[in-house]
Amino acid sequence: MRSMRIGLMVLWCWMLWISASPYPSAAQPAPDLAPRYECSGETPDGRYQTTLTIVVEAEYYVLDWRAGRVVGLGIREADRLAVAFVERGSGTVGVAMYQILPGQLLGRWSIGDGAVYREDCLVGQPAA
Numbered sequence: 645m646r647s648m649r650i651g652l653m654v655l656w657c658w659m660l661w662i663s664a665s666p667y668p669s670a671a672q673p674a675p676d677l678a679p680r681y682e683c684s685g686e687t688p689d690g691r692y693q694t695t696l697t698i699v700v701e702a703e704y705y706v707l708d709w710r711a712g713r714v715v716g717l718g719i720r721e722a723d724r725l726a727v728a729f730v731e732r733g734s735g736t737v738g739v740a741m742y743q744i745l746p747g748q749l750l751g752r753w754s755i756g757d758g759a760v761y762r763e764d765c766l767v768g769q770p771a772a
Contacts, residue, residue, distance in 0.1 A: 675746045677705070677725070678767045685751070685763030696749075696765055716740070725749070 681696040698718075699706045707716040707727055716729030725742040740753035740763070751763040 675723075675744055677720075677744060677749075678747070680768040681749055681765035682768035683709070683749075683751075683763050683765035685753075686761050688757060688759070695768060720744075727753075729753075 677698050677700070679698055681698070682693070683696050684691065684693045686692070694710045697708045699708075703719070705718040705720065705725065705727075707718055707729065708714070709716075709729075712732065714729055714731045716727045718725050718727035720726075723744045725744060727740040727742070728737070729740060730737045736755055738753055738755035740751050742749040742751040742763075742765075747767045749763075749765040751765065752760050753763060754760045
């Protein structure tokens with residue numbers, strides 16, 4: 645388990661390194677992140693739907709899926725959001741990379757099980 649966590653941290657650092665660019669993009673600025681998204685994707689066990697909330701904390705982001713059952717810490721670079729996350733209870737750790745689009749996040753994530761999964765998120769409505 646320890647070697648898997650070290651491997652995930654190495655992968656996390658590599659993701660940040662390849663996503664960082666020393667030159668600012670001449671394209672339009674990336675859209676702002678919304679505080680709430682409705683997401684769907686896949687896991688090793690099949691398809692899922694969940695709510696993702698994002699809170700800005702200084703220069704990083706705190707992410708919360710499934711009402712706190714999965715929490716993450718992210719860093720943004722232009723139109724990319726790199727995230728390390730952990731599932732509370734099981735302690736399963738993983739990494740994700742999202743492309744930020746207007747009203748949408750397109751994500752890919754892995755828990756180190758040999759596969760990379762997709763997650764698509766659309767801006768959600770606040771709870772009534």
